[in-house]
Amino acid sequence: MKVKVATKILEANDRIALENRKIFDHAGVFVVNLMSGPGAGKTSLLEKTLSGRKDLRIGVIEGDIAGSDDAERVEKFGAPVVQINTGGACHLDSNMIADVLGDLPLGEMDVLFIENVGNLVCPAEFKVGEDMKVMLLSIAEGHDKPLKYPLMFQESSALILNKIDLLPHTDVDIGKIKRDALSLNPKLKIFEVSCRTGQGIEAWVDWLGEQLKKR
């Protein structure tokens, strides 16, 4: 006997993401899903953002397969932080986020960063209840990345090109990264930064502040 199912496979994830979103809206916290490949500088960007916007109350959820190094780095800035260990999963999903929301003082926060597992592929597929997705690409990863991993570039509101101080030492064509990223997503806002030297961080944190006001 044939029976209809007519269900989107990711429907359960999307439903929980929507519930997370209601909790965030009720608490009045702006949520950024921060994504990149491993080592692009997500935690370094958080450190710079925390020290660059001391006026904002920022909390962090750290997602890693194992370990708590990132949470310890962020905690030094006095930010409330929760570490999720996915135990092998290559991305955070909405249920993992729902499980830890009770551990954060959401009502006393302006911004919550969810630092996803380092991976250019899967995190883009799973909504967690965020207001926006922001991705990092370190320029040494190469100018072929937008066309090789298009979904993350399509889903993100902003692209942060990190390690820009390495530009003179590489053969990377940063114009190609920008052209390809914008052809995938014409609305993408692009920043060139160096978390090491601090270059470009001000433009990023100013823009973040504007997004909060627009909400």
Added chain:
Amino acid sequence: MHEASIAASLLEIVSGQCRRSGYSRIESIHLKIGRASGIMTDALIFAFEALKEGSVAKEAVLEIEEVPVSGHCSDCNNTFTTEQEYILSCPCCGGGSFRMTAGREMDVIDMEVS
């Protein structure tokens, strides 16, 4: 790369429906997977085969219908279907003002049960 999570969600969806409706065995499951969904069908089948053991779907076969990428371009007003997985410009006029209308599906359509 996350085909195992997708296979687990799929198993949850079909097992839940069997539990609610009192079906005891699934013979086959019909899926639509878009070419731009990022899902490798071989990896999805592999993960499903591993996870279905001991479940109501233990004998189920996945019947996967691949959906090509389609879209509509507002520059040239053409509707197109392409063999490519990802498109950066309209295949008809090369413009950028197109909207994808199909190709991102990950849907369970129906199943054969007893």
